[in-house]
Amino acid sequence: MATIELRKVYKTFGNIDVVKGLDLVIPDGQFTVLVGPSGCGKTTTLRMIAGLETVNSGEIIIGGKVVTKLEPKDRDIAMVFQNYALYSHLTVADNIGFPLKAIKFNKSEIKTRVLGVAQSLGIQELLDRRPKELSGGQQQRVAIGRAIIRSPKVFLFDEPLSNLDAKLRLEMRTEIIRLQRRLGTTVVYVTHDQEEAMTLSDVMVVMKDGVIMQMGKPEEIYRKPKDVFVAGFVGSPRMNLMSGKAKSGLFTTESGCQFKIDSSINGEIIWGIRPEDVKILNTKPDAPQAKVEIIEQLGPRAIVTLQVNEQQITAVVDNDHLQKIDNRSDIVIDSSVEDHHYFDAKNGLRLIDN
Numbered sequence: 001m002a003t004i005e006l007r008k009v010y011k012t013f014g015n016i017d018v019v020k021g022l023d024l025v026i027p028d029g030q031f032t033v034l035v036g037p038s039g040c041g042k043t044t045t046l047r048m049i050a051g052l053e054t055v056n057s058g059e060i061i062i063g064g065k066v067v068t069k070l071e072p073k074d075r076d077i078a079m080v081f082q083n084y085a086l087y088s089h090l091t092v093a094d095n096i097g098f099p100l101k102a103i104k105f106n107k108s109e110i111k112t113r114v115l116g117v118a119q120s121l122g123i124q125e126l127l128d129r130r131p132k133e134l135s136g137g138q139q140q141r142v143a144i145g146r147a148i149i150r151s152p153k154v155f156l157f158d159e160p161l162s163n164l165d166a167k168l169r170l171e172m173r174t175e176i177i178r179l180q181r182r183l184g185t186t187v188v189y190v191t192h193d194q195e196e197a198m199t200l201s202d203v204m205v206v207m208k209d210g211v212i213m214q215m216g217k218p219e220e221i222y223r224k225p226k227d228v229f230v231a232g233f234v235g236s237p238r239m240n241l242m243s244g245k246a247k248s249g250l251f252t253t254e255s256g257c258q259f260k261i262d263s264s265i266n267g268e269i270i271w272g273i274r275p276e277d278v279k280i281l282n283t284k285p286d287a288p289q290a291k292v293e294i295i296e297q298l299g300p301r302a303i304v305t306l307q308v309n310e311q312q313i314t315a316v317v318d319n320d321h322l323q324k325i326d327n328r329s330d331i332v333i334d335s336s337v338e339d340h341h342y343f344d345a346k347n348g349l350r351l352i353d354n
Helices: 044-052 092-102 107-121 136-148 166-183 193-201 217-222 229-233 317-325
Strands: 004-013 014-024 031-035 057-062 079-081 154-158 186-191 203-210 212-218 242-245 250-253 258-260 267-273 279-281 289-298 301-308 309-318 331-334 338-346
Touching: 004 044, 014 044, 014 212, 031 044, 031 193, 044 057, 044 154, 044 186, 079 136, 092 107, 092 136, 107 136, 107 154, 107 166, 136 166, 136 279, 154 212, 166 193, 193 217, 203 217, 203 229, 212 217, 212 229, 229 267, 229 338, 242 309, 250 267, 279 309, 301 317, 309 317
Parallel strands: 031 186, 031 203, 079 154, 154 186
Antiparallel strands: 004 014, 004 057, 203 212, 242 250, 242 267, 250 258, 267 338, 279 331, 289 301, 289 331, 301 309
16 A cells, blocks of 8 residues: 655647646555546656656656656556456466566465455356356456456456446445455546546545546535536536626526526626436426426436526426426526636636525
8 A cells, every 4th residue: 555646747749748847645455546538647747657658757766766757667657447458368367477477486375366266256257268158247357366466555447337238337336445445555546437437436536638637535525516518527427617797696597597596696607506406396486497308317317407588407307206296388497696606707717505
């Protein structure tokens, strides 16, 4: 186990700055997820920690030791890749035990450790098979087994679940969480899936254009996004964001919709409301009129797309409530001021900590 530190780390490819002066501390035993859109620098950051990419400037420290110029094999880390990277000609047992064989462990010790790891991952019945005989989920378990058998200081995961179907992704999320809690090893995990990031992480690091936009506990980032980018990126469905003008407790969108807001907010702003905080009512004085456009059923809940004076707004409602509004055109929408988010129209930063 080890603390990871990145100090003013820069990475460029040609004339393009991919990672821009990154400062990051990941405490010993913490599960940290780097998340962001394609091209944000998250995978490059992970590969620099692993030693698979060189650092243009800055320092990377693992367990108190500067590893910036060390080879990957000398960093005491293990990495799980998106494409599993298994040896097709080797059995499951040989794939899992390969890191120990490479450092000259005796055969008896390798066999004992391989069996222990396989049992912990529920793949002990697969030890004599080859990768082509395994499902995607089984292959990923083998890849994880190969990573943990050496008991490294740090685990690095590069989008390991992106090739799996939805059911397997959920199963593997649970397995990875259990594994990390049992081992207590420091984990850095990269994904573009913000829902996956929120589910797995102790701490989320939201990145954009090579810089950290916000870092914190998932629920903190969800409830209090630091800026418009984070507000729109974290959450599914995404936050409703509208530009307009605030004056005397009333917000008027560019399309003419009006909503009651915090009276302390004035001027040009971006107003936000989470879909689950949008209330759909049959009637309420002075509430904006809305028309149901699309209903997407998701089992116990539904995503409802509404048209409000040429402004599209998304709401999330439970099925009991949905029956009361199904395709009605004479509904209104409402929300609590406590659930509103306000951002500066010029720099996109959060205005108040409600």
